[in-house]
Amino acid sequence: MTDRDRHVRVRIAPSPTGPPHVGNAYIGLFDFVFARHAGGEFALRIEDTDRERSTAESEQAIMEGFKWLGLDWDEGPDCGGPHAPYRQSERSDLYAEHARMLLEKGAAYRCFCAPERLARMRKAQREEGESFGYDGHCRDLGEEEIAAKLAEKAPFTVRLKVPEGGQTGFTDLVRGDVSVPNAEIDDQILLKSDGFPTYHLANVVDDHLMEISHVIRAEEWISSTPKHVLLYGAFGWEAPTFVHMPLLRNKDKTKISKRKNPTSLLWYREQGFLPAALRNFLALMGWSMGEDREIFSTEEMIHGFTWDRIKTSGPVFDMQKLEWMNGEYIRATPPDELLQRILEEPYTTRVDEPAEKLLEIVKLIQERINRLADFDEQTNFFFEREDYDAEELIPRKQDAAFTRDVLDAIGRKLGSVEEWATEPLELAMRELADELDCKRGALYMPLRVAVTCRRVSTPLFETMEILGRDECSERLGIAARKVGALVED
RNA sequence: GGCCCCAUCGUCCAGUGGUCUAGGACACCGGACUUUCGAUCCGGCAACCGGGGUUCGACUCCCCGUGGGGUCACCA
DSSP states (O other), X not given: OTTTTSOOEEEXXXXXXXXXXXXXXXXXXXXXXXXHHHTOEEEEOBOOOOTTTOOHHHXXXXXXXXXXXXXXXXXXXXXXXXXXXXXXXXXXXXXXXXXXXXXXXXXEEEEOOOHHHHHHHHHHHHHHTOXXXXXXXXXXXXXXXXXXXXXXTOOOEEXXXXXXXXXXXXXXXXXXXXXXXXXXXXXOXXXXXXXXXXXXXXXXXXXXXXXXXXXXXXXXGGGXXXXXXXXXXXXXXXXXXXXXXXXXXXXXXXXXXXXXXXXXXXXXXXXXXXXXXHHHHHHHTTBOOSTTOOOOOHHHHHHHOOGGGBOOSOOBOOHHHHHHHHHHHHHHSOHHHHHHXXXXXXXXXXXXXXXXXXXXXXXXXXXXXXXXXXXXXXXXXXXXXXXXXXXXXXXXXXOHHHHHHHHHHHHHHHHTOSSOSHHHHHHHHHHHHHHHTOOHHHHHHHHHHHHHSSSSOSOHHHHHHHHOHHHHHHHXXXXXXXXXXXXXX
């Protein structure tokens, strides 16, 4: 590459028109990793040139989302930097000035066409089956004509004057040479009639002024890159290196969308995906370590990062695999740290419970949840008695009378347990099974349901220890009455 | 439709001309362990889009087709 020695500076440039998008985070991860790998800088630039749709809340959410994911930027609207401001709405003069430069050089021209005319033009093109694009109506207006329009304060846009013939191309770092006939490139609007720039102008101007060395962005931008190349050329600037990452896909292979997939970073946080797990998963969607390793830290990725391990085909975002991976991370987290995370967000409503009790519960639940948000649902019975059907108490191939007797026997046996702890409890129940000459399962199921109110729960005796003697015997009493009522019938 | 990008198991990721009867993971299906679920361990299922080249030899290189995707806004 010609820029081998160039100091690495990358940027993520989200548009604050909605919640932070997972696709943005995906690109941001690669920006972050590459910058760290190369000892360069990573900037966050807010592209709020769409005045209709940009909101301050969205900008805030984007920063929160990125921060949560752990993608720390070195320069941005919140922390400033050598090329501030990092919000495009605050750089309007710059763009207008540069548009003027282009006008003077003859690389751009004023277009006075009204939106209605453009709409009509497009409609006609569609009907004729012609190729689309601006028809060049204002491309060669005379000096006087322009002066007259300007005098009457007619609104206008500034368009890029794309050369008639030839080709425009660039070398994508991971895809190689890409080039397009200039005839295919539209005379793109650079400056809107409201005086704000379009993405194309603002992007090129800022990337140059901010000394961005590598433009890492999604594949959907490939088709407009030639326009950008033309712009760099018109300004007499050296273009940055382009890298187009594959697009994240829905199950049907179309580009990921919120209709078919959760795309908000905030959602992933709410669900309790661990940032490290999500980063690992996202990394795997475009990059691999080799050696068939799928679980790796961002730190490891930074160390081993190379562009030639980037994939160019679009990966389907597989939520099941993400869940599995998140589960792996959850299981690998020390229980006290896990509890900390659960309490921080918080993913539980049980924030006022004693920490020691919560920690014991976390140990039991850790290997059976894949999202932190699953915590409450799976541990509810530790905190409140849940209602359940008396039938649930009855083990397979047994009846209510048997169950009532077993429950009574359990109650009595438990009364003789001196130390209310996992080991002694299990020992006692084993003894009881022998005494009653029944299978352990037939004993444990009624006990489990009586104590946890569920057929599926955390390990029985550990759970009983946490619940405590009093609560257990109360619940046993309730269960006995429930099943007793069945016997009466 | 024009242009552009892409093409290995259902999905994710390896494979960079011979070591491929193609490897790992998720999911799925069995089995083991087990007080339920889960976790864990073991095993199974399952792919090089098609056709031409190049070559002693192609999953790997080239071309064409096919398929999928993106893009054609005063949105990014």
